[in-house]
Amino acid sequence: MSNSDVDQPLSDPDVVDRIGADLRAAGFDAGGVPDLLGAAAHRALGRGEPAAALRATRDGSPLATLVRLFLLGASVDERAAARALPTTGLPAALAQRVLERDGDEVRAALDVRPHAADDAEYLLVSDLDSDVRPGPVRPDHVLGLGSASITLARAVVRDRVGTALDLGTGCGIQALHLAGHAGSVTATDVNPRALALAAATARLNGQHWDLRAGSLFEPVDDRRFDLIVSNPPFVVGDGRARFTYRDSGLPGDGVGKAIVTGARAHLTEGGTAQLLANWLVVGETDWRDRVGGWMAASGCDAWVVQREMADPAEYVGLWLADAGEDGRSGGDRAAAGSLAADWLDWFAAHRVRGIGMGLITLRHNGSADPSITLDEITGEEITGPEVAAFLANRAWVEATGDARLLATRFELAPQVLLEQRALPGHDGWTTVFRMVVRPGGPGATLQLDEWSQALLAGCTGAVPLQVLIELLASAHGVPAGALAAAVVPSVRVAVMRGLLLPVAG
Structure with a gap:
């Protein structure tokens, strides 16, 4: 063990084991905490409103004390x-910087919390956020469970793999999930404090990860993985690294580009990489132009989903508040104003009109002509099963020629709905808009004309697509070949989006 390891919190494995034993004995888990607080107080705590939870933890029991602390x-x-x-023991908890003195009392120096997901329960160790400890967080702050980490964890394809890499592990939340379906997990981070807390997280949960220090792919330069996940420090700006959890040290959106373009060299053939990223939307250009260039340079099949685009002023305010630098709670408002002004000046100098936020999925298929899809999907969660289905559907569509497509029987996916809008007229209602929708499926919509509407209505899996087209053409007195040419593109999109399913056999 190096001196730098000893200098970090929870560097003594024996203390980590003893803390885990105390937490489990007290019922400090995803079931015990909500039961203690009650449903209303637990929901309020999730909204950042602690008053009811403080009232529910006044009995001085071990569980109540742990909830108050952590x-x-x-x-x-x-x-x-x-x-x-x-x-x-209190001396060990203080010495290992799990707790710290606060006058005649003690308080938590770390965030330790239960986390339930994937039919499993975990304990997660990180630093306390600025809403719990007012003022700016540490420069080497280790982020805990948050909306971004949950978004990525839910989006990861959970197929069994031999090797997995968590690039920029932080507190280890992604590695925790990877261990459930990967033969081995490697986790990297440039921040020594993050590696220390990730090691504690792994030990508390009885997991073993290969933890490596270094930036981007440097610690695994000679290795390939079946799955790579990354929730990197993706915040875009002038490249100054004020906080390691959010600032990569690369100007603009360079960290996202670096991971995308470097992933193929570290993926096994058929391997998948998934990451969260932010990107600049410059001038009047479409965000797809910039990000599409990264995908083309990656050499991988890609599916990019922009889930949100933030105004620069909103973006700056969000991240200053996240780090506790926004001048609230008695902070330095003049310094906060100066930081915001510098950041906005940088955006203005680079003609940034927005910052895109989204999920990138790459697959190394060894193709000389990778398939790239760039979507804008807001308000819908992207889940691992949906990602896997989209990649499989797109691969099937691209590998299937028109002759085979026409010979295939199709059926509409369950829960598909037809939405229509009509305008009144002298002869009654005239339909002006038709769309099929698969509720809950990201991007699972397709606008139709009257021909494709009629065709999809006949997709019950009974007869091949060619037969349906011939019947429809005969009924309307049009050439079957011309109708096929008109509707086959819509059929391909419907299959890719999971609206139409090929029937086996």
């Missing part, structure tokens, strides 16, 4: 803390 950021009496951590 989830509410409250200070507690030393004797209560000692009762809550009897195996660990």
